[in-house]
Every structure is written in structure tokens, then in C-alpha cells.
Amino acid sequence: MNQLLLLMGVLLSLSCGQNADPIKTQRSSSLDPSKQHDQMQVEHALQFINSYVDNSNKLKESVAMQEWVNASNLTTNRFKTELKSLVDKAIQEDPEAGLGFDPILNAQDYPDKGFELESFDPNTNYIVLKGKDWSEYKLTIKMVLENGHWLVDGCGIINIPKNKQNER
Helix, strand or coil: CHHHHHHHHHHHHHHCCCCCCCCCCCCCCCCCHHHHHHHHHHHHHHHHHHHHHHHHCCHHHCCCHHHHHHHCCCECHHHHHHHHHHHHHHHHHCCCCCCCCECCCCECCCCCCCEEEEEEECCCCEEEEEECCCCCCEEEEEEEEECCEEEEEEECCECCCHHHCCCC
């Protein structure tokens, strides 16, 4: 619900000609189509990760990580396949511990209040987010355009090259 209100607020401000763009430092302030395209990437990345955090915060009511990702329409099939492969390999190597951390968040602990934009590179479609209540916590997301929709193709350690992953 909060994300829907955020999206409506952004769209309302854009339609009023006001600059409510969090990536304004990287692009000009004119409302050209590519800027709106960039904004959609950031919004979809934030929607994905903040929904994931909300699910993780539910404790006993949360949906298992793979089940949640498989049900998401915000990720690519490549992302879903890589996550499954990573988890399956970890369980095969150590059935009790598995990975021992969340590969989407690349950590055991995470910012409980979710994430906000740190930076965005429109040339590579990499988005770096920071924790709302833990600004030193950074997370990289890779977006791709598939069939006219911006989808998460990488996050945490999933489909993110080592040199783009954030240290823990």
C-alpha cells in the first residue's frame, strides 16, 4: 500500500511539472522519455527489495525466499533459476546450514525499514541502494528490460559480479 502511494505521489508530482526524481543528480531535470524510463527502473528495484524486506520481517507468516521470488513478477527467469541453483548447491554441500546467509541481501542481517536510492547508473542499469535505517548498508541491483518491463536480474550475490557486490 505504501509503495502504491509512493508511486502515485511520484506520478502526481511529475504530472504537475515538479521534479520529484531521486536520480536528478545523474540526469538533466527535463522530463524526457529516457528519464521516465530510468525512474521506472528505480521504482521497480525499490518495489522488489522493499516487498522482500516486508516479507522477511513477518517472521512466522513470511513466505520462504524461493517461493516468494518464484511468485514475484518483478524478477527475470534467469534470476529465479540462479537463486534456485545457488540454494540447491549450498544445501547439497551442507544440508544443515545451507548458505548461512540471505543471497538476495548478501547478509544475515538487513535494514528492517527497507531501502532507498543511493545511486543509479543509466548506462549499465546498476542501482545501488542504502538502508533507510542503516545508511552504511549498501545493496546492488541489476535491472534488465524484458518484453517492455523492467525486471530485477541481479541482487545481492545473485547475478552480480564480485566487483559490483557490496562488502559485508
